[in-house]
Amino acid sequence: MKKNLKLQINGTWKEFSIEPGTLLLDLLRTAGYQGVKDGCREGECGACTVHIDGRPINSCTLFALQADGRSITTIEGLGNPDHPHPIQEAFVETGAVQCGFCIPGKIMSVKALLDRNPDPDEHQIREALSGNLCRCTGYVKQIEAVKLAARRIREKKGDHHE
């Protein structure tokens, strides 16, 4: 028995008719949001991180129906190559992207961190990203990227303290 649900994805309301067991991850990917990556389907790698009402969550740990009526943001909602988000730019500039498979999920976690804490210290960055595994980079440049992005966003908002 298919079920109907409504989701606001990257600002646009969409309706779906799905099998009740469908994971949010699979719904999003099938609906074309393929920046949401599938690295384990067990809630352990963070590649599938999206925001629900502004909070980061592994979309493989949720049935799509559990998100009915909520607002979802995926990496596609953050920016595109012509208009990238400062976090996306910072990741590229610092060399924080290697294979890129972990990156969309990781950037969503960074976005959530910077939304609630515009000036995180090293420890807070490490805590916030510890659910997003990366096997390529050793994280060094990713942490640098977060610091750079945070500074740029603060500066843009006219807040010039270091």
Added chain:
Amino acid sequence: MSKTRLVGKSVPKIDGITLSCGMPKFVEDMPLKNPLCARILPSPYAHAVIEDIDTSDAEKLPGVLAVLTHKNVPRIVHTTAGQGYPEPSPYDTFILDRKVRFVGDRVAVVAAETPEIADEALSLIRVRYRELPSVLDPWKAMDPGAPVIHDEPEAYHPISAKYDPQRNLAAEVKAVAGDLAAGEKEADFLVEGTYHAHYAQHCPIETHICAGELDHNNRLVLYTSTQVPFHARRITAQALGIPLKRIRVIKPRIGGGFGAKQEVLLEDLTALLVLTTRRPVVLKLSRQEEFLSSRTRHQMFTTMKIGAKKDGSLTLMDMKVLSNTGAYGSHALTVMSNAGSKVLPLYRCSNIGFHGKTVYTNLPVGGAYRGYGATQSYFAQECLIDEMAEKLGMDPVDFRLQNHIRTGETSPIFKALGEGREGNEMYIQSCGIIECINLGAQEIGWREKRMSVREGRFRRGVGMCSLMQGSSIPDIDMGSVYIKINDDGSFNMNLGATDLGTGSDTIFAQMAAEILGVESEDIIVYSSDTDMTPFDVGAYASSTTYLSGQAVIKSAEAVRAQIFSVACEIWGVTSTEGMELREHCVNLSGKDPILLSKIACHSLYAHNQHQIAGNESHITKVSPPPFSAHFAEVEVDTLTGAVRVLKYVAAIDCGTAINPRLAEGQTEGAVANGISYAMWEQYVFNDKGRMLNPSFNHYHIMRTCDMPEIKTILVPTYEPTGPFGAKSVSEISINGGLPVLANAIYHAAGIRLKEGPFTPDRVLAALKKKGNG
């Protein structure tokens, strides 16, 4: 060398921004029409014969389109190792077999409309197994009367190498230089020990995946997450017994490989399912399957004896290796050989011995893994070098500085030991290890910290190790590159080399742009498509930058020469003498520069029309080693046994770093993986050979909160045989984790750990044994 404009600059990765924006690029994102989902039925037994397999119920299930077992697939013996042809790995594998040889071995595969139906179909397949006694201990694999794992008559080695499957011997290599007995007699001191490098998995965040479909010409197109597209095409054709020309392999972006994807694991089944159903098919391993059924680091026991004189000179280095390849011999010979050939030449010594054996067991299958055997045996060598330094009363830094190989020198091992055959003689032409050691020691604060007092519950210590690797396989590896000009003065560069996230597409664009007088963005890179790009062996053996980079240079130079000829025509001069490519123009003193777009349009539309294009290949006679020194500081909690890595320094000589940020990134990723391997990662087996922890919850890989401070120091040298002076960078830095941390733990707490990972229980047990002194 002359000044470069782009080489040596950290230009952003050319695919960085699209990856950061999550644009669809990976295998799973390929727009297939209504693809079927394929699932594999794994063996529950370590060793068993399939007496009967009944798929009738599964086939009847609505939505199931194909069920394949050993009964209805071609039986052609091959290897899954994605190596050059003929592969130096035994042919001991069938697409599906009537025997299973480890828990997770494949029994059957289904393709169905949905994953749920595919899973249900698997549960409907009834298999009657006859369990066989199994071999779970590599030390007992060759015992008389041990169960024979590859008793099939078809198994053989495609190259002339020692192979005796009746005794579970997958490979054996011996090499001796000098006189081992004399070396032992000359020695004032001897140290000896056996070090165990344990099972581990690569853990690419994207698991193995292959998708396939038939194109408009009824040809088979495979999109696959591979490091070796050309080998994948060849081996798939071979395993299925179909013409190679019917297959096109495309590698899109891939989500990490680290060697795991130098393996042709899923392409054969995907291809068969596409041909059977005539529908697009996607076959992806789950995270659990990635651990159980894909490939691992060969478990290895390295026994080594080192002799030295009182003056600190080495008289003997004798290494014996027992490598466990698991149920299939993928990379069995070459990983084991590399344990000697990429490790023993690091120090000057006239009496060097290597004897390696690789055995079959009924455990998960070994494969290529970044470091490729060197990771395993550096653990033994670098710990024993420290032990010897202690015996001699020398500082480990000074002892290494006294003995390591230098520019202009050679090692007899280069010639005696290659990849599954004799090696090539080689003299070191670039070596920055002295600087690596000195800068690394300074960064960690070596001299002070070696002197520090180590008492109380928390004890800190520092350790070091030296490393080398190679850059491609001499006389075997080949890379080829095609470059053509476009109307606007941009260039297409099509090459077989395989960017697995490493940034090779970017550094090749830098190299080509450097020569063609344009910016990296003017080079449109397209890589790894067997229909569209020239051949390349693929991304392995630390060959990409060094080898394919030279092919880029040659092709760009060929194109440049043609551009100059057109300029001659336009200017009406006969000699290209003095011409230069700069700022998108051909320049010649006394003449107005000609824009490349003008050259292109002239050659395409105006006069003597032709396509300016170059296609060159490169092979190498040598495999120049990058060098590195690693330093680490740890803190051991003597009450709980917990070890904290505080700081890790990797100083590396990779020749010229074409793109320093990317070279650092390669180093940091490898360092992190090395630390993670040494500290946390392990396969836990039950007594039936089943791995009990196949998930990231139970198999811990490094997370941001586990990181020590990691510091990379690039030490530039110039390798005359490499592109712009470059050597390899990708593999070497994974080799340090085990020995450097073991040496640091020894310094901190006086315990010598010879087996990883360095978990609290192991540390506590060692402290207890030592009497908690």
